Amino acid sequence: MKCGLVAADGALLHRETRPTPRDAGGRAVLDALLETVVELSQKATADGHRVRAIGVVVPGVIDAEHGTVGAENLEWVATPVLAELKAAISDDVPIVLAHDVRAGGYAELRHGALAGTTNSMFLPLGTGIAAAMIVDGSLVSGDGYAGELGHSKFIYGDTAELCACGQWGCLETVASAAALARRYTARTGRTVDGAREVMELLAAGDPDAEKVWQDALAALIDALVLYTTLVAPTRIAIGGGLVGAGETLLQPLREGVHARLTFQREPEIVAAVLGEEAGMLGAAQMAWDSVTADEEETA
Amino acid sequence: MKCGLVAADGALLHRETRPTPRDAGGRAVLDALLETVVELSQKATADGHRVRAIGVVVPGVIDAEHGTVGAENLEWVATPVLAELKAAISDDVPIVLAHDVRAGGYAELRHGALAGTTNSMFLPLGTGIAAAMIVDGSLVSGDGYAGELGHSKFIYGDTAELCACGQWGCLETVASAAALARRYTARTGRTVDGAREVMELLAAGDPDAEKVWQDALAALIDALVLYTTLVAPTRIAIGGGLVGAGETLLQPLREGVHARLTFQREPEIVAAVLGEEAGMLGAAQMAWDSVTADEEETA
Incomplete structure (x- = not known):
């Protein structure tokens, strides 16, 4: 799992790679994802930043209406990824769930x-x-x-x-x-x-x-x-x-x-x-865009 | 060429079919198209209607920016169809130029x-x-x-x-x-x-x-x-x-x-x-939609 903290201007403040525990099954993969999101949020706060939005991208078919994901190689079948993410994150931060390759394409479209x-x-x-x-x-x-x-x-x-x-x-x-x-x-x-x-x-x-x-x-x-x-x-x-x-x-x-x-x-x-980080950068870009869209709606 | 007069509510007021003089070359095909548009406009006026917009669909690659069409089987190469239509129609009526199959798809999407x-x-x-x-x-x-x-x-x-x-x-x-x-x-x-x-x-x-x-x-x-x-x-x-x-x-x-x-x-x-008339109905629908869009912009 490629993960990072990205500023509003696109600057990459922090990056890390974590293993995907595929062999341990779909639940373990989801738990690893949740843990990653929670720990990175905590790190952001500890570093003096404010988490404005979270972008998560996965290699699978995303049901946008229900926030569920089907991904054969992660052993996910209609897995409620969005609901689990929302439950894991205590703050009311917007979460964007997207496809990894489409997020990579989005990053290449915006900045690549x-x-x-x-x-x-x-x-x-x-x-x-x-x-x-x-x-x-x-x-x-x-x-x-x-x-x-x-x-x-x-x-x-x-x-x-x-x-x-x-x-x-x-x-x-x-x-x-x-x-x-x-x-x-x-x-x-x-x-x-x-x-x-x-x-x-x-x-x-x-x-x-x-x-x-x-x-x-x-x-x-x-x-x-x-x-x-x-x-x-x-x-x-x-x-x-x-x-x-x-x-x-x-x-x-x-x-x-x-x-x-x-x-x-x-x-x-x-x-x-954008290389191997295209998906991660696209996830962050989509998350920031959701913040901007919200602010435009409010304004 | 399938042609017709279509009211705002989608009612087909008049329909006719005209030959495409393919064997006479690209100029002859274009002239036949212009004649058809002019004569149908005249018929609409004679029947007590007002022509609000004209939709023309062709089987070829349309350069929307320049209003030109390339169509091998009509012997058109970057043919300035939109400019010729505008010159042939004296009134300042909006003209929509579109692809025949896409217009057919539009008609099936809207009403089919x-x-x-x-x-x-x-x-x-x-x-x-x-x-x-x-x-x-x-x-x-x-x-x-x-x-x-x-x-x-x-x-x-x-x-x-x-x-x-x-x-x-x-x-x-x-x-x-x-x-x-x-x-x-x-x-x-x-x-x-x-x-x-x-x-x-x-x-x-x-x-x-x-x-x-x-x-x-x-x-x-x-x-x-x-x-x-x-x-x-x-x-x-x-x-x-x-x-x-x-x-x-x-x-x-x-x-x-x-x-x-x-x-x-x-x-x-x-x-x-919608059968063989899908393209013609789609052309009319696109033409009417351009009128509606204009009115919304004005309002």
Whole structure:
């Protein structure tokens, strides 16, 4: 869990990382979250600040109406995260609950690689893949369900693999950081230290790393072309661990997308700039925006 | 060209259909459009009405800032449709220029099969295929480029056909009304009277019609699943000529989409209700809404 204290002007006053006790089950994850929020609030007060709002972002489907979250990899099923947060925080501080990737996209939109755009996408390629969609000036929520480009099918035919989500041939099965490592091991029998080692092998000319990488690029190009055709972004910011590959990733994506488009508007394809903290910064930005919105309503 | 006079309460006072002189080139098409708008305005006045606004919808990419339209099958390239309309209409009447499918979606949203939805899609299957996307309560424009689901790739591998747009394997190459007829003829060498005859052959148990139909259904299911995963509609209204097939079309789509979804929110799949006049009614609705918006600003 990446957490921090952020001032009204966006200054990062404090940051820390805490473990997510996934193996201990959904209740333990929620308790760790509550403890984190309470302790960070106490720290803020001890440091002489006043907590004006709290932003919490999670990797799951958020039911905004009920404040509940479904997140398979946290073992949350309609978990009442907002109510538990409110109960844990004694003060009457506004709490914003949002999706981690959408919050990251919001941060990139406000202060990062997507600043100034009205139709754009933030696509972090990490353990998983999801998109934050900015459409006609707004971040798309789709009642909490939108943006699952990583679970869209781009692998057809015999080579489609079963995804953790239960579907076959999802983008995530070939183009996530986790998929690169898993697929390299499946081809070679050799265990690797994540996508990072696959990228090192690729740079060293390893043919299996090359094949796994080309499969990822081909699926990503299909996904970017489809998104461009359907939603017409002017800019796409690639984030997550894989964008550490820099132009090794971005240049083939640009060339591949350019070669495929005919009548569509061609998007810029750039690296996201806020890194691993995008979600946390977006959570803080959304929380501050909720304070500003409240004050405007009062005034 | 479907045209009409529509009262403020939505009543259709007059309707007519005029030919589009496509073979005579882009200038002739534009002149026919201008003549139609002028003559219908004159008719409205002659009938004792006052023209408050004019809505014109076209099948192409609209540059809203410059009022120009690009439409390959009308031979329009950055054609200044809005300026020409303004010059042709002597009165200072507001003119709304919009995309035909998005206007149809707007009509279905306001008074049709999508009424009451905030995340939904109108997908007419006609000569071509395009989507009107309603996202978080608004019709998506994407600066005029959004919604080209018909030109998204869902056919992979050797069977992908070249689309008129220059891409390979577009949904439109197998699932449009035109594709059904073309693909049946390609398989059998027999000329057919459009998709209608293919549907009759299908009902009569013709195996080639069955194959062509199953290819269309499979691609449509892929497209609906992808759209559902990415944009999360609660309802999808299928329109255009093919929806005349009724449950022969809708039931397999519902079953196919249901079988494929895992974590996604399942959309209702229904028939659009406004038929061939959806675009025209949407144009009128948008025109009337522009009058209302102006009056609200003035007041």
